[in-house]
Amino acid sequence: xxxxxxxxxxxxxxxxxxxxxxxxxxxxxxxxxxxxxxxxxxxxxxxxxxxxxxxxxxxxxxxxxxxxxxxxxxxxxxxxxxxxxxxxxxxxxxxxxxxxxxxxxxxxxxxxxxxxxxxxxxxxxxxxxxxxxxxxxxxxxxxxxxxxxxxxxxxxxxxxxxxxxxxxxxxxxxxxxxxxxxxxxxxxxxxxxxxxxxxxxxxxxxxxxxxxxxxxxxxxxxxxxxxxxxxxxxxxxxxxxxxxxxxxxxxxxxxxxxxxxxxxxxxxxxxxxxxxxxxxxxxxxxxxxxxxxxxxxxxxxxxxx
Amino acid sequence: xxxxxxxxxxxxxxxxxxxxxxxxxxxxxxxxxxxxxxxxxxxxxxxxxxxxxxxxxxxxxxxxxxxxxxxxxxxxxxxxxxxxxxxxxxxxxxxxxxxxxxxxxxxxxxxxxxxxxxxxxxxxxxxxxxxxxxxxxxxxxxxxxxxxxxxxxxxxxxxxxxxxxxxxxxxxxxxxxxxxxxxxxxxxxxxxxxxxxxxxxxxxxxxxxxxxxxxxxxxxxxxxxxxxxxxxxxxxxxxxxxxxxxxxxxxxxxxxxxxxxxxxxxxxxxxxxxxxxxxxxxxxxxxxxxxxxxxxxxxxxxxxxxxxxxxxxxxxxxxxxxxxxxx
Numbered sequence: 001x002x003x004x005x006x007x008x009x010x011x012x013x014x015x016x017x018x019x020x021x022x023x024x025x026x027x028x029x030x031x032x033x034x035x036x037x038x039x040x041x042x043x044x045x046x047x048x049x050x051x052x053x054x055x056x057x058x059x060x061x062x063x064x065x066x067x068x069x070x071x072x073x074x075x076x077x078x079x080x081x082x083x084x085x086x087x088x089x090x091x092x093x094x095x096x097x098x099x100x101x102x103x104x105x106x107x108x109x110x111x112x113x114x115x116x117x118x119x120x121x122x123x124x125x126x127x128x129x130x131x132x133x134x135x136x137x138x139x140x141x142x143x144x145x146x147x148x149x150x151x152x153x154x155x156x157x158x159x160x161x162x163x164x165x166x167x168x169x170x171x172x173x174x175x176x177x178x179x180x181x182x183x184x185x186x187x188x189x190x191x192x193x194x195x196x197x198x199x200x201x202x203x204x205x206x207x208x209x210x211x212x213x214x215x216x217x218x219x220x221x222x223x224x225x226x227x228x229x230x231x232x233x234x235x236x237x238x239x240x241x242x243x244x245x246x247x248x249x250x251x252x253x254x255x256x257x258x259x260x261x262x263x264x265x266x267x268x269x270x271x272x273x274x275x276x277x278x279x280x281x282x283x284x285x286x287x288x289x290x291x292x293x294x295x296x297x298x299x300x301x302x303x304x305x
Numbered sequence: 306x307x308x309x310x311x312x313x314x315x316x317x318x319x320x321x322x323x324x325x326x327x328x329x330x331x332x333x334x335x336x337x338x339x340x341x342x343x344x345x346x347x348x349x350x351x352x353x354x355x356x357x358x359x360x361x362x363x364x365x366x367x368x369x370x371x372x373x374x375x376x377x378x379x380x381x382x383x384x385x386x387x388x389x390x391x392x393x394x395x396x397x398x399x400x401x402x403x404x405x406x407x408x409x410x411x412x413x414x415x416x417x418x419x420x421x422x423x424x425x426x427x428x429x430x431x432x433x434x435x436x437x438x439x440x441x442x443x444x445x446x447x448x449x450x451x452x453x454x455x456x457x458x459x460x461x462x463x464x465x466x467x468x469x470x471x472x473x474x475x476x477x478x479x480x481x482x483x484x485x486x487x488x489x490x491x492x493x494x495x496x497x498x499x500x501x502x503x504x505x506x507x508x509x510x511x512x513x514x515x516x517x518x519x520x521x522x523x524x525x526x527x528x529x530x531x532x533x534x535x536x537x538x539x540x541x542x543x544x545x546x547x548x549x550x551x552x553x554x555x556x557x558x559x560x561x562x563x564x565x566x567x568x569x570x571x572x573x574x575x576x577x578x579x580x581x582x583x584x585x586x587x588x589x590x591x592x593x594x595x596x597x598x599x600x601x602x603x604x605x606x607x608x609x610x611x612x613x614x615x616x617x618x619x620x621x622x623x624x625x626x627x628x629x630x631x632x
Contacts, residue, residue: 131367193408194403194405194408194409195408195409195410195411195412197363197403197409198401198402198403198409198410198471198474199411200361200363200395201361201363201395201396201399201400201401201484202395202396202400202401202423202474202475203391203392203393203394203395203396203397203423203426203427204396204422204423204426205392205426208422208426212414212422213411213414216411216413216414217411217412217413219413
């Protein structure tokens with residue numbers, strides 16, 4: 001007892017050292033504030049909000065039935081009847097874009113959810129346990145990456161009927177490897193950190209350490225990878241549909257709308273027909289990327305505002 | 306001997322790296338009584354931390370391995386205990402706090418999440434009870450507004466406060482043994498004193514034994530009742546704290562004490578121990594300290610001296626104190 005003579009066990013006086021930041025706003029407010037500072041991310045979020053809203057409310061927003069063909073109006077330019085023009089079968093482009101958004105976003109979100117799940121579990125287990133398990137899992141990842149995936153995608157799509165579900169499955173199965181590598185890398189460095197050792201000395205189980213202690217620290221990169229992934233899958237779906245192997249007509253998707261615009265005469269003559277689906281893909285992918293960046297900053301408690 | 310909380314018997318923890326064996330802990334014997342604070346001192350790389358990790362069963366595998374010995378915690382041997390049983394020991398029976406309070410709390414979980422998680426796991430409490438217990442613990446370690454602190458993230462706390470949180474977490478399940486691995490090294494001097502005082506109080510209140518790992522002899526004299534001096538994987542001296550400082554036996558202990566400036570003593574030159582700690586894995590015949598020892602004789606390199614218990618209860622590993630040696 002050098003400092004005080006009697007042991008005071010409870011109700012010690014307030015500590016002389018006070019934290020530098022003493023405001024006590026809830027964490028989500030702090031994150032929101034950090035997010036709002038990134039103007040591009042806000043713009044991306046607004047755009048995504050509009051696009052997702054448009055997809056959800058497509059049946060009410062669409063001026064026409066997306067499958068209704070009016071052959072007399074084929075390739076009609078944008079105007080009063082057709083705000084964004086009509087396609088080669090006389091279908092309203094705006095209506096098809098709205099309904100196509102549903103398909104493209106559904107495929108994007110669902111397959112990324114799947115691939116993030118697989119990638120996170122594989123990467124987390126490999127990175128945390130290391131050693132032989134890590135080597136086996138990562139060589140498996142290498143093998144999956146070395147598949148010529150486009151050809152395999154094409155083959156699989158021709159074997160299984162190209163439905164929305166098969167597309168989601170295929171993108172999930174081929175999309176997880178990047179996430180797995182990313183998560184493994186994060187885990188490799190985080191598992192050596194002192195707070196993991198401290199958690200282990202407190203008797204916390206491996207499963208809990210992996211998912212409750214380390215994973216939240218790796219959430220930033222995972223979220224960025226997921227948002228970029230959604231954009232990537234939308235692009236991938238567009239590419240497959242463009243080749244006629246994706247979503248099958250008459251169901252509209254942004255990709256297969258482009259497909260029917262492949263004809264150079266149409267491209268040059270009716271520029272509005274390929275332009276709008278292309279713009280939608282571009283805008284959506286860009287918006288996802290901006291949102292991803294914003295979320296990464298917001299999630300990272302180490303980046304203080 | 307039933308009052309011994311911990312008994313470590315001829316513990317050997319070796320590392321295998323590139324077919325070379327590093328004897329990080331090479332035959333360590335000691336015991337800690339209930340409520341006692343024992344300091345484990347020595348220079349960096351002498352095996353202090355590996356001894357503590359061996360007790361926790363957290364020697365980095367696969368390179369490191371406990372090759373021999375027993376670690377008896379209340380009579381139960383922890384060596385070779387299945388991992389599933391070790392989960393119940395860690396945090397519940399033996400807890401540990403670390404040097405760097407800045408990095409030993411998870412930056413993305415609130416203090417409440419981390420503290421209540423431990424309590425829920427070991428004491429089988431529900432969320433509400435766990436939060437109540439966490440609030441109590443924070444109050445005990447001196448937080449003025451525990452409810453507020455529970456919702457905080459670690460980066461909002463200062464180093465001393467984080468170390469208090471670590472102590473609260475470690476003590477939350479009332480462990481029998483607390484291993485403190487350089488608990489104050491990274492803290493300001495004023496905060497060091499607070500943390501030491503807190504540890505002293507808690508160990509008295511809960512009659513927890515403390516194994517204090519440090520190279521700071523000031524901390525040792527402040528807190529420890531007995532001192533174990535380690536050198537190059539072996540214990541060279543065990544003695545009561547007062548005795549050790551007033552009358553060190555082993556030349557290495559003398560050197561350690563001589564290299565600390567004293568406040569009340571004469572102003573004198575600090576005496577550094579010449580040379581360095583042998584690189585881990587260096588094999589040498591005889592006493593490992595001999596190459597740096599000012600009192601070394603040819604006898605020192607003939608064989609590793611045995612640990613010898615003197616009549617007054619102190620133990621020392623040095624030829625100077627062997628049977629028949631001229632005192």
